[in-house]
Amino acid sequence: MPQLSDTPRRPTYPLAHATRLKPRRWPLVLRFYKGAIHNLIILPVTLHSLFTALIVYLDRHVTGNLGLPASIVPSLSIVVGLMLVFRNQTSYDRFWTGRNCAQQCATCVRNLARSFLVSATGKEQWDEDSGGLSEKEKADTEKVIKVLIAILYAIKHNLRAEYNIPPTSFSPDENGIHTFRSEYDALLPPDLVGFEDQGLGLPLQLSVIVEGYIRRGFNRGWFHGPQASQLTVQLNTLVDAYGKMETIRSTPIPVAHLIHQKQVLALFTGVLPFATVDDFGWWAVPIVGLVAFTLYGIEGIGVQLEDPFGYDKNDIKMDGIVEDTRREVMVMVEEWKLAVEGGGTQPGRGGMFE
Template sequence: MGDVIEATGNGEFLRMRDFIVATGNGADPLPLANKASQPTLINKQSQSTLASSATLFSRWSSLDTNRHLQSLSRKAETKRRTNVVTSHWKDLLRVSLSALPLLWRQLVIVAVWSTAVCLALLLPVDAFQVMRVPLNSMPFVAVTTITLNLLLAFRNNAAYDRFWEGRKLWSQMRSNIANFSRYAAAFDKTSSLEEDLAKQNAIRLLPQFANAVKDSLRFGITRSSESSKAQQHALPFLHTSIPPADIIMELQQYLTPRPIMKLPSQGPFLAILSALIEQSIQLQRIKTTPPPAAYTIHLKQVLFIYLISIPFTLVRDLRWLTILVTPLVAFVLLGILLISAKLEDPFGDDAVDLRMDEYVADIEETVELVLLNMVRSDEAKRSLDWIEPCSVLNAFNKGQF
């Protein structure tokens, strides 16, 4: 029975291994398929399985696999960005991703102000005795600290919610595009080469939709001309500034005359198109709805008053060290405010923004994999020649163990 199990499972294992390597690592599946054609223990069903596997991989390799390999390479290159979550102590030295490069001018101004306060209060004859004011216990600073902390916490939480919501919408968009391409490849039957080509072009509009959403979030929507629309049909993967709604209309016009729209299975197609429109609008809502101006202005004013008051609170106890401590306090507070401002609009191309280029590359890769696996309607009923699981049970009943 062990020989039968090895012979039964060997072809399936090699077939699955070749599929994973070919689709996951971008390697050429043909050498692995050739190696799989020479197993040590096989039966007739295993031979037919391996032969079918080699034919299937040959069909894949005859298609445009260069685009798939380029997509994998682009994805690997994108993942080498510096905006990667780590927990190493060296993160303390990653100044490029911190707020310091953008705040050094404000910190210099705060340090200069602290120096001026120290010079005014420490150099003359005991200014504290003259003023007779307990500067180290100013009630204004204590009250302002509580209010400022609440405002900054609310601002930071609201900004991160926008960032996280944008990421979820991109994930939902990728899922819907993958499902639409899968449904179209499986249920939209074609009977001619022209219909097959039109079907592939329609599926290739899906990553173009993701590109259009990305461009609209970064650069705004510009109405495309008729020439650019014609170029879009000729080169589906060309990055143009076509509004996302126009691409959905193109997909709707393709689906309307198709026989699949007369069947009960039309529901998922229409639902996915509606979901894509909704997700693009939700992303635009995040992009075009900033926090209220009155709230932002008030927060900045309170923070400014707090920072100019800090030196008067610290100078009596810390004296000349106030010049060093005050910029540190300013760095903490201004850094939170700056990070919140960055997270409010996560659709740029900075290192701290959402990696939309990587998301679009993943969508293109998913669609390309669907196209590589898509077959004509006359081959849709082709058997995959999987080995029946009952062969092991039959061998056991015959006493081959």
């Protein structure tokens, strides 16, 4: 069976946006951009290398006695290693938890959309002879499905501290004039009034609309009691997953730990030139630079993973997750509309809502 990276790429295959779109052309060892953290560490590595060069020059040409015993290095390296391991484990746990919660939100939207569309057939469960959906019921169902997708967009933007209803960006129209547009304004009810200026997040506000649809579906006979309860559980799970991502976003690593880690790194790489100057001479400059590159690089990875919901290359692909879910759900909506409006499926084509 061919690997995913060997198959032809199409714009509409499942998970097209959340997965890597093309195979890597260069070995990762040769990459210095697009995901690398060199821009975060170039300054401290350069400064420590220059400081080492100064120490070597003073030791060789001025004082001649700046060297320290090499045995001091293992004592400090143990502390530095423990701190970096703790930092990276904590940061990656935040990244992994955030990714799982993002997928949980998408899964809940899939489950709710599937249940809503299958149940909204226009036939009450105890009366197979009842009529089809009214226009109001069709519009209500399509509206709530769009609201489900909008919840994912709202979650993504709230985690990036991009508020307003909906978040807008400059985009040129057909005349080349830049106007404010949104990526999901068409999914929101046209009469929606936001309360973000009063402290109410848009994801929670939209979840109230979904909860109201579940209640209406129960009253219409589309959902029986246990099913309506299970749908509410799915909605609660979605809100709970969003709350966990909010916790990650709003709870950074304690500043006391960050301060001490920076100081310990600076102390270790500052002492290292004195411990290597006698044995390595000018070779101490690249050696210290390499050690600083390694240690500050590990620390830089922790910085990148600490808040995984932004736009960095190493962040969670929130845009791709949301877009893939939107495409999946909207395909189901189109098939559902064919079933309830067209009286079935197209010739020679099986439908999922028969």
